[in-house]
Amino acid sequence: MADQSRMTLLLVSRFWRRGLLLACLLLTAPAWSADILLTAAEDSAGVRAFTQALAQQRPEDQVSFTPLKQLPAPSHLPASTRLILLDLPGLDWRLQDAQGPPTLVLRISRLQARQRLGNSHPAKISLLWSDPPLERQLRLIANILPQARRVGVLYGVDSEFLLRELIQFAKPMGLEIMPQPWDNTSDSRPLQTLFKNSDVLLGLDDPQLYNPKTVKNLLLSSYAQQLPLVGPNAGFVRAGSLASTYSDQSDWLAVLDRLLDQPPASWPSTLYPQYFKVVGNPQVARSLGIEQVDEIAVAARLAEGEQRP
Template sequence: MIGNRSPAKWRLSAWSCCALFGLYLLQTPAQAADLLLSTAGDASTLQHFGNALAAARPADRVRILALNEMPPLDQLPGDTRLILFGQPALAWRLDAPAGPPTLVLQVNKAQAHKTLGARQPAQLSVLWQDPAPQRQLRLLKYLLPKARRVGVLYDPHSEFLIQELRQASSDLGLEVVAQSWPDTRDSKAVVALLSASDVLLAVADDDLYNPLTAKTLLLTSYGQQHALIGPSAGFVRAGSLASTYSDQYDWLITLSDLLNQPPQRWPSGTYSNTFKVIGNPQVARALGIMLPSDAELARHLLQGETP
């Protein structure tokens, strides 16, 4: 399924659980905390994630409650760490400014921006679901070393992302060519951008990249021999060339790193500390692109990560 409109039923292998437990043992012990997980959707879909989190942090107490069953936030114990999933849960949390320290997952940066606006609540951190722009651009440059002009479609919800992309691209000798796509039923904006760029980079904007737009985007871009990078593993399976992404295991690592810190040190938002890469060999062959294995791509990008 393309896009991130509904929470996925995450799975974690026994090997990953063991790896997470090993990671926990290597960490400096911290004071035990009450970890309360919640979502506006079906809380049972969080069970796998909750089980994995409990395995990774056996000293903590992990509980799961549906959002409509949550107690008043000012009545929660002082050591509670609230872990919310999805944009509706983020919006709900904003109604209680005096709530406990909160981490929010399964929200992309465009969704968070739409919900938060200019607000930066204290002790609230959003773990953006988006692939980190720098990683996506480095992946693009590795696969397409001759590309210089990176085409990016945006709408009012994602226009603010262009500045971050331009900053990241300038460090790599790339130029971002931005094009507004106000009506996704009309492909003229896509055709115009293709003529002004060497490759398309997709941002995590569900209004632009979804099952209804996938056919237009993919057929139009590949009709002009342009690769599409991103925005997610699901879109790569549907026909884009490649993307970095973070799975449940990666988010557990990032989440655990934050939980080991006092909430005062949490960033207002962060990308996953770790990641994986997925490529589409069939698309690569059609475009005449040499595509290394997913593992090789991940190793190459990892070498350039800033500690």
């Protein structure tokens, strides 16, 4: 009888130890793993590097890249797939099928989305904007050029819709938007008109206005008038504008990591990246007699301002 009791106690003890071990394993293991599929029309080294970086960041998930031409129709992908589009051809492919899986679209600007979607927004598609947020760019101006009040803005047919939003953001900051249409980029007269009425220029991410053909005229004219140009993006700062905010690969990976931790039903329809940096051009600052932009300090001040209610 005593032997039977000891055997029973031993079996119960083993059962509880195994149960405890299983519970520990369940607590330490990820609650779920996701099938994350990235795609683009071009299978480039940069795309592969981005996919690898995301896979390293999310080892519990299945992260893969497949060129767009090798994919079936979106509705033929498993509904549980989390789809990440890395270029505009990918978006065009996804828009052909309303039944596709939940989708995050990277590297798309406000103008590009408007040209493809108008004012509509398809279900299960989240657009992550590539152009710097207008409010953040205005706050950058207020930080690095505190004496500036009149913000000159060139706009075209494609970017005119951004003006109302700009004016709305500028007013609480004590800034005045001075809009100027530039329908013919070979005509410099609109530039001269704008320069006379502005303290600083804010470049919109409109490729019809800011491109390799117009950059020389824009920058030489701004230098001649001693008028700084902010934006429209980090690439233009390298070409000769004063400063801009931007988000790099590490910032986008952080944004994706946060979104992929959430159920797709909670993904926002549109989103500017929360994480960003500031880039300045010291040579331009010196030529304009402006204090060099402290990129880290300015970015920290802007981020702190955005975190306040």
